[in-house]
Amino acid sequence: MNEQRSRADQRAETSARIVAAAQEEFAAGGWAKATIRGIARRAGVDPALVMQRYGSKEKLFAAAILPAVALDDADTTGHLAEVLETRMRALSPATEALLRSAPTAPEAADALREYLSERADGLVRAWRDDAEGPENADDELRAAMIVSSILGMTIARHLLGLDALARLDRDAVDRIAAPWFAALTPPDAVTTPASGPGQADAEPPRRSRSRSAR
Amino acid sequence: MNEQRSRADQRAETSARIVAAAQEEFAAGGWAKATIRGIARRAGVDPALVMQRYGSKEKLFAAAILPAVALDDADTTGHLAEVLETRMRALSPATEALLRSAPTAPEAADALREYLSERADGLVRAWRDDAEGPENADDELRAAMIVSSILGMTIARHLLGLDALARLDRDAVDRIAAPWFAALTPPDAVTTPASGPGQADAEPPRRSRSRSAR
DNA sequence: GTCTATATACCGATAGAC
DNA sequence: GTCTATCGGTATATAGAC
Numbered sequence: 001m002n003e004q005r006s007r008a009d010q011r012a013e014t015s016a017r018i019v020a021a022a023q024e025e026f027a028a029g030g031w032a033k034a035t036i037r038g039i040a041r042r043a044g045v046d047p048a049l050v051m052q053r054y055g056s057k058e059k060l061f062a063a064a065i066l067p068a069v070a071l072d073d074a075d076t077t078g079h080l081a082e083v084l085e086t087r088m089r090a091l092s093p094a095t096e097a098l099l100r101s102a103p104t105a106p107e108a109a110d111a112l113r114e115y116l117s118e119r120a121d122g123l124v125r126a127w128r129d130d131a132e133g134p135e136n137a138d139d140e141l142r143a144a145m146i147v148s149s150i151l152g153m154t155i156a157r158h159l160l161g162l163d164a165l166a167r168l169d170r171d172a173v174d175r176i177a178a179p180w181f182a183a184l185t186p187p188d189a190v191t192t193p194a195s196g197p198g199q200a201d202a203e204p205p206r207r208s209r210s211r212s213a214r
Numbered sequence: 215m216n217e218q219r220s221r222a223d224q225r226a227e228t229s230a231r232i233v234a235a236a237q238e239e240f241a242a243g244g245w246a247k248a249t250i251r252g253i254a255r256r257a258g259v260d261p262a263l264v265m266q267r268y269g270s271k272e273k274l275f276a277a278a279i280l281p282a283v284a285l286d287d288a289d290t291t292g293h294l295a296e297v298l299e300t301r302m303r304a305l306s307p308a309t310e311a312l313l314r315s316a317p318t319a320p321e322a323a324d325a326l327r328e329y330l331s332e333r334a335d336g337l338v339r340a341w342r343d344d345a346e347g348p349e350n351a352d353d354e355l356r357a358a359m360i361v362s363s364i365l366g367m368t369i370a371r372h373l374l375g376l377d378a379l380a381r382l383d384r385d386a387v388d389r390i391a392a393p394w395f396a397a398l399t400p401p402d403a404v405t406t407p408a409s410g411p412g413q414a415d416a417e418p419p420r421r422s423r424s425r426s427a428r
Numbered sequence: 429g430t431c432t433a434t435a436t437a438c439c440g441a442t443a444g445a446c
Numbered sequence: 447g448t449c450t451a452t453c454g455g456t457a458t459a460t461a462g463a464c
Contacts, residue, residue, distance in 0.1 A: 011447090032244075032318065033246065033318060035439065036440065047449095048449060048450085049447085049448065051442085057441095100318055101318075102317075103244060103313065103314045103316075103373050104314055104318065109373065109375070113375060117376065120378060138386070138389075142390065143378070144376055144379045145363075145379070145390075148363070148367040152362040153359060153363065155366065156361075159316070160316065160330070161327060162327055162331065162358055164354045164358035168355060172352070176352055176356065177359065221429090250457085250458070260431050261458095262430075262431060263429085265460085271459095
């Protein structure tokens, strides 16, 4: 019954292996150091095949970072503690490829900026849905500060190896980081935090459908 | 005409012009995109002269980022609001060169990690001198979170162009950012990790000098 | 002291043979 | 569909002529 695995399947499997190899290569050294030849070597295929499938290095890069910039609805509605805890764990190759390439490759910078912008917008929307208070002109600024700070901690932890951040495990996130980020939510959007780890969940329960972020 | 300048003076002036050109080139595209030829073109000298003076691209890079990683004592003792306000202004070419190169060039990553680590240590020292409380095991973690967050905001603002952060002017720093960062300073009134009822809300820092940092 | 010429190496992309 | 051969370009670094 599984006789149907013939041409198209093998082709798709090879393309997937190429993308996976590209994610590793871009993650290891960023856009500039990655080469078509090196990606082909990792994937066990011919360099010309890589070009034939994806057309150019840029298009292959776009395919490689796609899972890192794709947001579903659940991802944009907060869950700061969960995001932070995820970011302090091992990064996916796609995410690392994006972070390592963004400072020097304009296309990567555009993708990352777009991602951060959407994340921040999601935060602002969640706050306004929650509080129904007057619009605060500083909301966008606060949200941008939050997503940028998470970006900085991720870079310091995984790309620079700042070892003091290695101690930011789940317990420390609940105890220290989550309350700190919650302190940037608009005053009328969330109640005053009491002591205890329960404060990590700053989201209203009706939105708390949790789909794991990358 | 003042032809009084000796050969040594002219030589030093040329070297300085080469370093300045290198800072611009490394700042524009990071380590990988910068070329000896491009630096020489900016400086108006021959590419071979650059190699003759600095030996290699790596040594020239080290000289170029030197002013960005050199810390004097005053820099390590807090003044978070002032640091933040500076980072939200235009970056020096040396700093931009370092930030743009760190994710892909190991030497740049080492230099930036060292810089962040020293900054964080300075924060911890300032807290302990100030509060005279018991040593808190989370101090290093809090300090690392602060310096990493500033790093992230700097990257988002200047390297990615996240325009929501463009609004973080001096007024917004004093009003929003500075109190938020001050909330991560260890509370000097609490001696036990299990917080009592007295720690109701995230209070602004009473002992912080950051408010009067002019 | 400074620059011309070059050695050596690798890159992305293409054309065309199996 | 897949791979060999190669083109045209780039780079760092060096050797030696002015």
